[in-house]
Amino acid sequence: MTALPRVVGPERAAAHTLRLARRIAALDHLAPAAALRLARARVEAGDPLALAAPGQIWALRPDVEEDDAPACALGILARHAEPPALLAQDEHGTVETLPLAVLDLFHLTTWKDEPWA
Template sequence: MTIRLDQVLGAERAAALIRHTADELTRQDHLDPRTALHLACERLADGDPLLLAHPGQTWLLRDDVDIDDAPARRLAVHARLTCPPRVLVSDADQPEEIDELLIEVLDLYEITAWATELAAQQGEQR
């Protein structure tokens, strides 16, 4: 199962996120705008957690990953931290306990939900 970003955010918000990510890549990494747009589209379409992970999201374990290799079937993201990139998450079905994980753990998952009000705020803040 592959979830498309427009299915999670809606077409308009997904397009805004792609544009914003491309603008950030252009500004921060001094990339040509066309190259930045291509990279943003490609990496966001692949569900790259380094570009996507933010509070208010739910991530579902990929079908090809064994549950024994993951902290939970569904993760809720509560915060994003830096140096190194990490996330504060909980089991979406048992949110009492929050864990800190390296962001790479989200490579085992795919995004399935993103609180729309938080997505709008994060698009503006990025």
């Protein structure tokens, strides 16, 4: 099972994947079936571009050194489209804007309405 269904359950994961597929179809002018295949592949790969959303907590991947990352865990408070960035809070309460690509160092662990609730 990929990370998203494990974290939020299969129904919420499917709903997220369908929303992503609709967005991909509209933005990239793809057929719905092709957009759904692409969305599923991105979700299964744990692609932060497809997954990152407010309310999530991402933990440092075990293969990443702590010194190579801004924190051991990040709670996403907001996501900005242009440029792709996150307003994130670390485990100590520090809030900062980070590039979306920083999530390549992390894996999704929790998705609630409020990340640190």
